Amino acid sequence: MSELLLLLGMYGLVGILFAIPFVLLGVRSIDPAASQGTVGFKILILPGCVLFWPWLLARWIRRKPPSEEWSAHRQGASGKAGRKGE
């Protein structure tokens, strides 16, 4: 039990070390909408970055933008994405 606590503590510590450079530099390379994010925005997403650091780190390395959501209508759409014009 105490080993588990230690493990969780270490995960959190690495997360904190990761989160600060991530919100300052990394976040804009995975989400274009974050490139002009305000300071308040960066502070608000910090706790989540500590929580999800392995996933965000993997995306930061691959510069992977947000994927499209999975839903029956989006996955089952006919043909390739693109507009037929307006």
Place this chain on the structure above:
Amino acid sequence: MSEDPFFIGWEASPERQTSSWRISLWGSLVLCVMLGLLLAGLQTNPGKGIFAFGEIHRYRGLLISDPVPFLVSKESGGHVYLLVNPLKYGFSVDLAREHHLQQVSLQGSLIDDGRNGMIEVFPGSISNELGSGEVPRPALSSAGTHLQLRGEIVDSKCHLGVMNPGRFKPHRACAIQCIAGGIPPMLVVQTSNGALRHYLLVGPKGETINQTLLEFVAEPVSIRGTYRTIAGLHLLYADPNSIERL
């Protein structure tokens, strides 16, 4: 439906709906205040002990280490104070033995529920005090009475005033930590007229049985043992094998 209410948050202009805003604000305020009063008012009486946290006084008297560490005071007419350490720790067993039956001076904060007094001893403040006006050694009532009692095991420190309420389920973990840390365990017995009686729990030979009691803390239990008093303290020399959950 002639009216089709559809709300768009970013478009809503509260300036035009001042009356509904006022009603929401005052309505929720009144509701919250009433709920606060109701839910606070219905709470069970938490107990009436006090803990003079941060107020450190000097106490002088005779230190007794067995069966629980206590001080028979010199000043306040032989008043008896149980001794404990800060936080969730009992008074040091070694220190109590070292000063057993000696006139001492110590500093600490008072814990008192009106009948039982206790001192949270300031670490390192105890010293021998030689001189006049020695306090006589109190006698243990010789013939004990055999009793079977029903009540709840708590730690004496919290229950006598450090925490009000210092009983029941929410306090269970705290009481377990305190008793494990050496604070004298106490049986709280509710009499038929609702009054509470307190019995400090020790083993059949006056030894500490704190570790044995941990699994029974803050539950209704029945205990058999021999009742004795010393210097006004009520003690139950309990048989740990007799404890039953009710």
Place this chain on the structure above:
Amino acid sequence: MAVSYQAVGWNAFKKRYDTIMASGIVAFLVSFVGAGSFLHPEMSLEILLMRGIGVSAFLLLHLILVIGPLARLDRRWLPLLYNRRHMGVTLFLLAFAHGVIATLTYHVGSDMNPILSVFTTDAGARMTAVPFQAFGFLALAILFVMASTSHDFWLANLTAPLWKTLHMSVYLAYGLLIAHVVFGVLQAERSPVYPLLVGLGILAVAGLHLLSGWRGRDLDRSPAFDEKSGYLAICRVDSLVENQPLGAIVNGERVAVLRYEGDKVSCVSGVCQHQNGPLAEGRFVSGCLTCPWHGYQYRPADGTSPAPFTERIPTFDVRIEAGMVWVRSTSNPAGTYTVPAAIDHVRGGRLNE
């Protein structure tokens, strides 16, 4: 919705909303602590505060949980839903304060690590000794995950379905907190009002969810499918109310069929890209189908948000035949323009392609 992220997209409504919420919480805490210390002057202040904050968090959680079904049952509750996430974050902050005070009071000061103590000290299997603090701690952990991912950045990056699933864990937290309260403070308090109120709370949350689910059951029936054409018969043309979409299940998910600008009929996926809100319960406002939850907008013909916004949802081909609205069972990719079907007013609707 925001093109660039900011901390909070403040508007006049959100400010009023937060003012009411904050003043309600402060009023509750002041009256609880005030009445408590007046009636029980000996009560430890930390315990009184812990209880007041804990009760306010528990009440707020009930409010949060009933807003959804209430808004479904009666649209006049929708404004409460609009800024619900501020309530959620506030709930976490209150619960956190409660947890910190409880841990400091009951677990700090012994040889054991306080967090470890929360999980081990009061563990037991009997009714009078069932652990309760561990339940509270786990619920707090869930609330932390939810509060820390409440910003739209997380919604966009986790994608709405995943984000929603994550935030559905509020029901797990609710269950844990019921156990926390029932096996905790209810074992100590003697007034029957407390268990009565907890019971009423559970009834309200469960009852309203069941009721709104039962009311919405018609929406979740699949319409008749014509295999030859690949189209589904959704409804009669004359049953469509202008500017009010109609929901139906197509391809396992809800669509919104909308009659607008007089004689046009379009169909888009009924799942808003933001929080997967129920577009079929929205309205056609200023040229766009508007989500009832947070006002996200999509043009009915191409399922695209007007510039500068970038949200896009799948569209469906629609045709009108013999007075019936038919929707193609296969969706078009998000943002695809489809020609709206036109209602022939003279003959009450005919084939139009």
